Amino acid sequence: MSYRINSSDYEDFLLSTNRCNCWQHNLPNNLGIIQSNKDIIEDNIFMFKTNALVNNKLEVNSFSKVLGLCIAINLGDDVVYVDKSNNSKLLFKKDELLIKYINSYEGSIIFNNLTKTKSLCLVIRDEFLEKYFFKKFKNEEILKRNFKNHISTNIKKSLASYKTKILANELYESPFKGELDTLYLQSKAYEIIYNEFKDLFSLNSSICTCKNVKFNSQDIDSLKRAKELIQSSQKVYSISDLSKEVALNEFKLKLGFKELFATTPGSLVLEARMQKAKALLITGDYNIAEVSSIVGYKHQQSFSVAFTKYFKINPKELLKNNKYYFY
The missing domain is CATH 2.60.120.10 (Jelly Rolls)
Incomplete structure (x- = not known):
């Protein structure tokens, strides 16, 4: 209308x-x-x-x-x-x-x-x-x-x-x-x-196409720092938390990852979550609900769906069979 x-x-x-x-x-x-x-x-x-x-x-x-x-x-x-x-x-x-x-x-x-x-x-x-x-x-x-x-x-x-x-x-x-x-x-x-x-x-900005954004040296350092935090930190970051941690707005964070690393911060965060979840489950010291909470999921079902999609194996089966075949 x-x-x-x-x-x-x-x-x-x-x-x-x-x-x-x-x-x-x-x-x-x-x-x-x-x-x-x-x-x-x-x-x-x-x-x-x-x-x-x-x-x-x-x-x-x-x-x-x-x-x-x-x-x-x-x-x-x-x-x-x-x-x-x-x-x-x-x-x-x-x-x-x-x-x-x-x-x-x-x-x-x-x-x-x-x-x-x-x-x-x-x-x-x-x-x-x-x-x-x-x-x-x-x-x-x-x-x-x-x-x-x-x-x-x-x-x-x-x-x-x-x-x-x-x-x-x-x-x-x-x-x-x-x-x-x-x-x-x-x-x-x-x-x-x-x-x-x-x-x-x-930034010595030119006219915005709203698709073409320039990154200065400080922005690039922030992007590299964000990648390091995702991959090496024990903390599981949300995009919002990561943006605040490296003092770079979410728009530039997402676009910068795509241009600089050919991926997205969301993809790396997911990888970090899944790898940490796998490591915790392998120890046998945690159940699925505990692991789900540790890696930042509010609902166990959402975690199980994400884990199965990522590793092609259900976390319950992993614990039951104690076999670790991952793709």
């Missing part, structure tokens, strides 16, 4: 310079509701806090004159963004960050059945960008040419850093009012902008 938002109120909400502004749209036929709050951090930085509750699979189309660099963080359910200006279709997952440079926007958001979204978006405009961004960004000419032709440019799409997620949630739930609130929002928003600009400049 497709529905189009075509409201002059929406344009007024986006473009007005009122310090406090709220917008709400009730979807027809009780399909749901979309709400957004706007705060003006400074003359060239706007912040939008948007949430939606949609009760059915729905594509919401809209056109809006959002001008500038947009830093968006998804704090809710997954949605799909379709941008007609550059023919892109991006799955925007929970805790992901997307940076785009936009001159007006025509596209849609696709909600999949019951969806609760929650997102924070900082829109940074001309004077601030000229002073702090364009002079250091590698592909300024491409950005400005696309902007002139009303083509959106995707600059970065990745898992948000732990620090950025914390800051985004703090911005979303400000505990203050009045002048203290303004000061609080400014400090958190500037910190996100600083961190993201620093990351873009340190």
Whole structure:
């Protein structure tokens, strides 16, 4: 089902310079509701806090004159963004960050059945960008040419850093009012902008294809460290724990393993789990339930299925026959 938002109120909400502004749209036929709050951090930085509750699979189309660099963080359910200006279709997952440079926007958001979204978006405009961004960004000419032709440019799409997620949630739930609130929002928003600009400049980033990501020497060291931890540590790591341990976001961790080691961290973690489980079972000191728990499975049945698939032998048969033929 497709529905189009075509409201002059929406344009007024986006473009007005009122310090406090709220917008709400009730979807027809009780399909749901979309709400957004706007705060003006400074003359060239706007912040939008948007949430939606949609009760059915729905594509919401809209056109809006959002001008500038947009830093968006998804704090809710997954949605799909379709941008007609550059023919892109991006799955925007929970805790992901997307940076785009936009001159007006025509596209849609696709909600999949019951969806609760929650997102924070900082829109940074001309004077601030000229002073702090364009002079250091590698592909300024491409950005400005696309902007002139009303083509959106995707600059970065990745898992948000732990620090950025914390800051985004703090911005979303400000505990203050009045002048203290303004000061609080400014400090958190500037910190996100600083961190993201620093990351873009340190990587000497070019235009993002959302498939082609560059790795610096620090990233490569983190990837090698992650591989060593999986293979040599007594601890069985989850992808999330491994990401935090080596200070590399999950997106880069997964992509880096594929490019550097021609495998995935998940495959190596599975191998480490299975080899440790095999070694424990061979000792005869542990039953299947104990081994399942030790190697990080919540349910014994899930462990047995994984073990059988990996070694082509059921763990019960291994214990019963005390024969160790593995493929």
